[in-house]
Amino acid sequence: MTDLLNIGLSGLNSNRIGLSVTGQNITNVNTEGYSRQSVEFGARTPEFLGGFFLGTGAEVDTVRRITNEFMVASERSDISSFGKAETFSTVMDQMDQLFSNADSGLSGDLSSFYSSLQSAVDDPSSIEARQVFLSTANNLAQKFQGLQDQLLTLQNNIGQQVEAVVVEVSTLAKEVGELNNQINVAINSGGEPNDLLDQRDQALRDLSKLVDVRVVPMENNSVSISIGSGQPLVVGTDVFSLTTQVDPDNAAVRELAIQTDSGAKTVVGNSLGGGMLGGLLDAQYGVIDNALNNLGRVALGISGELNRAHNLGMDLDGNQGGDLFTDINNANTVSNRTIAGTNNSTPSDQEVSVTISDLSKLTTSDYSLTFTGANTYVLTRLSDGKQNAALDPSLTGALTFSGTPPLPSSGTASVVVDGLTIDLTRPSGNFSAGDSFVLQPTRGFSNDIAVQFGRAESLALASPVRTITGSNNTGTASISAGEVTNKALAFSSPTAKQLAPPVVIQFTDPATVPVTYNILDNTNPAAPVALVPAQAGLSYPPTSPNGILPTSFGFQVEISGAPAPGDTFSVDYNTGGVLDNRVGLALTKVQGAGLLNNGKLTAEAAYGVFTQEVGSRTGAARRDVEASQVLLAQSQGLQQSVSGVNLDEEAASLIEFEQAYNASAQVISIARSIFDTLMSAVR
Numbered sequence: 001m002t003d004l005l006n007i008g009l010s011g012l013n014s015n016r017i018g019l020s021v022t023g024q025n026i027t028n029v030n031t032e033g034y035s036r037q038s039v040e041f042g043a044r045t046p047e048f049l050g051g052f053f054l055g056t057g058a059e060v061d062t063v064r065r066i067t068n069e070f071m072v073a074s075e076r077s078d079i080s081s082f083g084k085a086e087t088f089s090t091v092m093d094q095m096d097q098l099f100s101n102a103d104s105g106l107s108g109d110l111s112s113f114y115s116s117l118q119s120a121v122d123d124p125s126s127i128e129a130r131q132v133f134l135s136t137a138n139n140l141a142q143k144f145q146g147l148q149d150q151l152l153t154l155q156n157n158i159g160q161q162v163e164a165v166v167v168e169v170s171t172l173a174k175e176v177g178e179l180n181n182q183i184n185v186a187i188n189s190g191g192e193p194n195d196l197l198d199q200r201d202q203a204l205r206d207l208s209k210l211v212d213v214r215v216v217p218m219e220n221n222s223v224s225i226s227i228g229s230g231q232p233l234v235v236g237t238d239v240f241s242l243t244t245q246v247d248p249d250n251a252a253v254r255e256l257a258i259q260t261d262s263g264a265k266t267v268v269g270n271s272l273g274g275g276m277l278g279g280l281l282d283a284q285y286g287v288i289d290n291a292l293n294n295l296g297r298v299a300l301g302i303s304g305e306l307n308r309a310h311n312l313g314m315d316l317d318g319n320q321g322g323d324l325f326t327d328i329n330n331a332n333t334v335s336n337r338t339i340a341g342t343n344n345s346t347p348s349d350q351e352v353s354v355t356i357s358d359l360s361k362l363t364t365s366d367y368s369l370t371f372t373g374a375n376t377y378v379l380t381r382l383s384d385g386k387q388n389a390a391l392d393p394s395l396t397g398a399l400t401f402s403g404t405p406p407l408p409s410s411g412t413a414s415v416v417v418d419g420l421t422i423d424l425t426r427p428s429g430n431f432s433a434g435d436s437f438v439l440q441p442t443r444g445f446s447n448d449i450a451v452q453f454g455r456a457e458s459l460a461l462a463s464p465v466r467t468i469t470g471s472n473n474t475g476t477a478s479i480s481a482g483e484v485t486n487k488a489l490a491f492s493s494p495t496a497k498q499l500a501p502p503v504v505i506q507f508t509d510p511a512t513v514p515v516t517y518n519i520l521d522n523t524n525p526a527a528p529v530a531l532v533p534a535q536a537g538l539s540y541p542p543t544s545p546n547g548i549l550p551t552s553f554g555f556q557v558e559i560s561g562a563p564a565p566g567d568t569f570s571v572d573y574n575t576g577g578v579l580d581n582r583v584g585l586a587l588t589k590v591q592g593a594g595l596l597n598n599g600k601l602t603a604e605a606a607y608g609v610f611t612q613e614v615g616s617r618t619g620a621a622r623r624d625v626e627a628s629q630v631l632l633a634q635s636q637g638l639q640q641s642v643s644g645v646n647l648d649e650e651a652a653s654l655i656e657f658e659q660a661y662n663a664s665a666q667v668i669s670i671a672r673s674i675f676d677t678l679m680s681a682v683r
Contacts, residue, residue, distance in 0.1 A: 004671040010057030011664025018657035033202030035643040065194040076208040078632040080274030083209040085628040087279030089621035096618040121584035130456035144446040177239035180222040212274035228268040249438040293364040294610040296442035301595040301603040313460030313583030321460025341436035361419030367439040374430035461584030466574040475564030482557040489554025502572040507563040515540040
């Protein structure tokens with residue numbers, strides 16, 4: 001009777017556990033991260049009795065957690081991809097709204113600027129038209145500044161999000177480490193901690209949303225976690241902290257690092273693959289920096305070319321024109337273009353200055369300059385990774401310094417590439433291997449650009465040169481209005497109101513072949529004198545087109561037609577030329593001039609290309625969100641099909657275990673009845 005009773009009891013116990021596990025599944029149907037559990041039964045060891053092995057009942061071998069590690073890993077990967085895509089798309093939506101919106105973007109202000117400039121050029125003596133133009137010029141500069149401010153605000157917001165996510169990553173990493181320890185203890189005690197394993201998987205899912213992780217199984221069901229290019233975050237029960245530090249190449253942003261208990265840090269890098277951090281860093285380094293550089297290049301193009309033209313003009317007070325906007329190579333701007341490496345050799349007197357020498361060749365890339373020796377270097381364009389000769393065949397990687405001896409302490413070496421002139425010197429001696437610099441030629445100028453004067457009269461729309469045809473001329477020759485080609489050569493000082501000097505062109509005996517002319521100093525029109533050196537007996541027409549005057553004069557005229565002997569043409573300062581708008585017309589041509597991208601793009605077109613790029617990337621980011629969401633839904637569906645609780649199945653299991661439990665109870669009842677019968681028979 002005992003064997004039958006024990007068999008019944010084993011059935012009761014086993015099926016009771018089955019009912020408990022089924023009840024656990026049902027009650028956790030809505031618990032996030034819960035994996036369905038299943039009871040696995042086995043027969044107890046049989047007994048040899050009467051020549052036979054007779055069963056002794058059933059027992060529970062294990063309560064198994066239903067999961068598929070491949071599907072779990074696939075789900076984590078898709079969670080990470082979706083987290084990155086969603087975060088990146090959010091930033092791109094903000095960027096698209098900033099640049100494509102008619103009110104917040106630059107296009108409307110550029111149109112108003114050139115429209116008001118045309119109005120001022122049409123009526124150069126109108127103070128009102130000039131004032132309206134200055135207002136729109138100030139609005140344009142402020143729009144550049146406002147856009148940069150908004151980009152920096154977005155950059156700061158990204159930085160704050162990075163800080164918050166980093167804290168959350170470290171918290172989850174610590175949780176995984178603690179769960180590893182608890183799981184180790186449970187397994188060493190002989191159990192299978194299903195709920196702890198579920199909690200760890202859920203923590204890993206939450207971690208995957210924040211950062212792309214690589215999970216490697218270890219002994220006793222522990223796991224190790226690494227991020228980036230393999231930097232460890234969790235190794236068994238050892239947990240490392242994810243932290244941030246100032247990026248040595250860009251003080252405005254922070255880079256990621258793994259910190260040990262001793263305080264030592266290992267830089268993770270910016271390529272995290274996925275998760276919110278991956279999306280934030282992609283936006284920071286691949287979008288915000290690019291936007292700042294593009295915006296700066298447009299501002300440089302507009303400011304540089306308008307300044308060039310305006311400097312060759314004359315204002316309403318008869319003064320030479322100056323800069324309309326901030327000088328693109330002013331001392332403050334140049335100093336901000338170079339960031340010295342934090343580990344450079346001491347003393348920190350290395351001087352690396354970047355000036356813009358050709359706007360048309362200017363790119364939107366940053367550059368890295370690293371010294372490999374006292375006079376050798378590697379220059380890298382960061383946008384495409386090209387170095388030295390790959391950038392320009394003239395870049396050999398070796399420097400030649402001016403001065404005697406040819407050292408950084410006695411002279412300067414220059415590197416010319418992509419429209420930039422990079423000057424290098426070091427008063428204390430040689431550069432050292434490992435000295436490094438980040439060069440940012442265009443970033444920041446959108447904040448520096450500003451109108452350089454407030455008086456409407458200071459707008460230089462006239463040319464400071466005028467020409468006069470001699471009243472007694474008898475030939476058919478005519479002279480152009482003239483133009484300044486080099487302000488420094490044309491005038492003795494920036495404040496001079498006279499050419500240095502004014503000249504008269506006198507045609508001589510036509511019997512000579514070719515016809516010749518003399519150029520005389522006309523400071524005293526009543527008595528012109530020879531120049532030093534003399535400019536006499538010059539051939540007409542000149543051998544080079546439009547070369548009536550030597551280039552050393554800094555101003556030029558054209559003469560066409562047939563001059564007669566004694567014909568004269570004078571070139572003088574344009575005193576009183578308030579109705580002259582020749583330089584103004586040159587300013588209006590800047591709108592349609594190919595200033596950037598090797599002369600292929602106007603400044604407005606360059607801005608348009610950039611905004612189209614932002615729009616395109618925004619659309620692609622949205623599509624990535626949709627695609628990654630579909631993939632995530634699929635992987636979650638597959639994972640739930642294996643690990644999720646199905647109430648219909650659990651209801652069937654509940655009935656099955658209930659019936660088995662009742663049947664086992666019936667076995668016990670029969671055993672007791674038999675026992676009672678036997679006891680009655682022996683009384």
